[in-house]
Amino acid sequence: MEIEVQNLTFSYGKQPVLQDVSFSVQKGTLTAVLGANGAGKSTLFRCLLGFLTPQAGEIRLSGRPLSAYSRRETAEKIAYIPQSSEPIFNYTVIDTVLMGTTGTMNVLQRPGRRQQEAAMQALQRLGIEALAQRGIGTISGGERQLALIARALVQNAEILIMDEPTANLDFGNQQRVLAQIRALTARGYTVLLSTHNPEHALHYAHRVLALQGGHIAADGPTETALTPQLLQTLYGIQAILAEVPTDRGTVRSLIVTEDME
């Protein structure tokens, strides 16, 4: 197993956020983490990244306890990809990606040819190599999100943690970014991403992990775990899963049936 979480309990103060949470994630899979606002998705991610220390329980990455990893080893194993927002500095795309290599270098080292090549390769893998010399503030939100993913790829981490990677993206870029993320799992990357859009989980995720009230409300393959009952439990919304015929076969789609009047 790439990630194993056993009886994880975390609270910021007296208020427990995660209680006795256990799950495991296989290598090369895309897991969509669902849950209402405040359900604990980011908290779970911060625990997995070693930013927060749980009060109880254990996290294992590739069979080894996270607590046994040094900071550098953690950075080489697991990378965090934040939401794409307006950047403060207008670094070039390639320099932004190169920042991902700093964890693998000494403090005084500057990126060399090997790092430059790795950065270009990551841009190529995501189809945005033509943007290498553009300022990160002059490209679109979707392109910037892909650049942030490229930065995580050069970190050489096999596990990618993404906080709502499609927030702020238009409809087309949401699909393009998710398709690129899904393609990474076919290359052996393990991805956990949070999303507020269950359709994204339905179409792109191998697995769904849903949090509610500090506990796991669902955990399993998307086909079986993502049900109308789960959406009712998580969001208090009535929906049905419809089988829609398309020219590439039947596709499942969520339709909200709740009367919002």
Ligand SMILES: Nc1ncnc2c1ncn2[C@@H]1O[C@H](COP(=O)(O)OP(=O)(O)OP(=O)(O)O)[C@@H](O)[C@H]1O
């Ligand atoms: N630094 C903090 N100090 C105290 N409480 C916090 C802190 N960060 C989060 N919380 C609380 O912990 C709970 C879980 O927050 P978390 O950010 O993990 O939820 P989330 O599922 O990521 O939410 P969202 O979907 O709104 O981003 C919330 O009740 C939140 O108010």
